[in-house]
Amino acid sequence: MTVPTTGETRTSAPALGPRARAEREKLASYTAQRILADVADRGWPVGEVLGSEPDLLARYGVSRAVFREAVRIVEHQEVARMRRGPGGGLVVDSPSPTVVTDAVVIYLFYVGARLDDVFETRLILERAATELVPERLTDDDVAALRALAGAETAGAHPDPRHLHALLAAQSKNPALELFVEILNHVTELFMLDTALFTARDGRHSFDAHVKIIDAVLSGDSGLAGHRMHRHLLAEAEYIRKRRMSRQALGPDEAVGSADGAKRAEAISRAIFRDVVDRGWPVGDPLGSEAELMQQFDASRAVFREAVRLLEHHQIATMRRGRGGGLFVAEPGIETVADTAAIYLERARITAADLAESRIIVELAVTGLATERIDDGGRGRLADTLEAEARSHETVGFTEAAHDLHATLAALTGNPVLELVARVMIRLTELHQTAGDRDPEGVREMPEHVMRAHRRIVDAVVAGDVDLARTRMRRHLAALASWLE
Numbered sequence: 001m002t003v004p005t006t007g008e009t010r011t012s013a014p015a016l017g018p019r020a021r022a023e024r025e026k027l028a029s030y031t032a033q034r035i036l037a038d039v040a041d042r043g044w045p046v047g048e049v050l051g052s053e054p055d056l057l058a059r060y061g062v063s064r065a066v067f068r069e070a071v072r073i074v075e076h077q078e079v080a081r082m083r084r085g086p087g088g089g090l091v092v093d094s095p096s097p098t099v100v101t102d103a104v105v106i107y108l109f110y111v112g113a114r115l116d117d118v119f120e121t122r123l124i125l126e127r128a129a130t131e132l133v134p135e136r137l138t139d140d141d142v143a144a145l146r147a148l149a150g151a152e153t154a155g156a157h158p159d160p161r162h163l164h165a166l167l168a169a170q171s172k173n174p175a176l177e178l179f180v181e182i183l184n185h186v187t188e189l190f191m192l193d194t195a196l197f198t199a200r201d202g203r204h205s206f207d208a209h210v211k212i213i214d215a216v217l218s219g220d221s222g223l224a225g226h227r228m229h230r231h232l233l234a235e236a237e238y239i240r241k242r243r244m245s246r247q248a249l250g251p252d253e254a255v256g257s258a259d260g261a262k263r264a265e266a267i268s269r270a271i272f273r274d275v276v277d278r279g280w281p282v283g284d285p286l287g288s289e290a291e292l293m294q295q296f297d298a299s300r301a302v303f304r305e306a307v308r309l310l311e312h313h314q315i316a317t318m319r320r321g322r323g324g325g326l327f328v329a330e331p332g333i334e335t336v337a338d339t340a341a342i343y344l345e346r347a348r349i350t351a352a353d354l355a356e357s358r359i360i361v362e363l364a365v366t367g368l369a370t371e372r373i374d375d376g377g378r379g380r381l382a383d384t385l386e387a388e389a390r391s392h393e394t395v396g397f398t399e400a401a402h403d404l405h406a407t408l409a410a411l412t413g414n415p416v417l418e419l420v421a422r423v424m425i426r427l428t429e430l431h432q433t434a435g436d437r438d439p440e441g442v443r444e445m446p447e448h449v450m451r452a453h454r455r456i457v458d459a460v461v462a463g464d465v466d467l468a469r470t471r472m473r474r475h476l477a478a479l480a481s482w483l484e
Contacts, residue, residue, distance in 0.1 A: 032079075052090075077339055095339075104182055106255070108186065110330075124417070126229075134224060155206065167180075175353060208230075264308075271286065354424065361421050385453060
């Protein structure tokens, strides 16, 4: 790439080659992680200015192009945003659950997640959450459950999802609460018409809710979990039999209605539909900024806001310079998992919460992967262990050590459960502080991890569900000691 000399003018930046673009994106991603770490270290002080652009360029030691790409990443994650003008700079932001939900829905649409996948994951998470509640009830929680039971007995509570959200919140685990809320919302998106529920249908649902509440208030965790499990199985079967749902999300459900939407949102939805209608051709151009502004009769400010929304959901991305424009992007599980993990980090999820939720999720993952393993899956596990061994005694070991857990999640064949597992893995990465541990223990950690992983894989490949889950539980318990 030719660097212009002083006084040389240029109307547009030269286009980067694939390798240079990949290197810049990698450095920008690393810089975004450093910004996130700085925000977390400061206690996530929303509204505080981290520094001006010149200050931050010096602090992170990167070019303006790399820094601005990093800013785009943290803005999409709602970690921080750039404020222009006097007193401006990079301002700490606050992630919202809506951002996480929207990112999850778009990703699940893209990968073709099915309603059965959603229910399978809900069965795992909601049973576990319900079983945690009896030991964690406060007086206010008891009052809330009694009030809900009274309302449902009288048929005066119209929202059948309220109990699910309430119990998840009373589990006092932010990860379970977030995903129960998201997956209940996602379930409704699969519904063709909720008005098809009759009063009798609602009566059966409310009766089941009251029985669950009775078990929770009596302190019987096992019975409460069993009743929630049975209730969700009945709900899933009822929906299938009545043909009240579709098994796959449509584009309208993925992005919602455009009625009353802001101009930028309407444009982003129109472009999304265009991408879907084209078959989501990743890498294909959709047009230059000027062409698309003219097509939608939009100002530059409005169009760039639409692009920001498209980039946030990884539907399309804008490339600057010669040969640039808006190009079709590919929603990736890493970015969606990052969005959810960052939200939970902002919600002050503790190491104990993370260890608890990870055990719930990964024991389920391990069991399903063992039951569903085939020759291709066995090969993937062998390749993962081989890559992990190659990374031994390198700075890349920590990342490679997480790959076995990610591979097992993928082998379940359930993209919803896989996504939840990947969020747990990403949270673990954010919490790990191995450098603060005993140096001898740090040196021994790779050997312990690789030995545990080999034993887990041996049990999975052998098809021994109980042994695989036991070994995974033991491994996760040891891993918990490496978290803050």
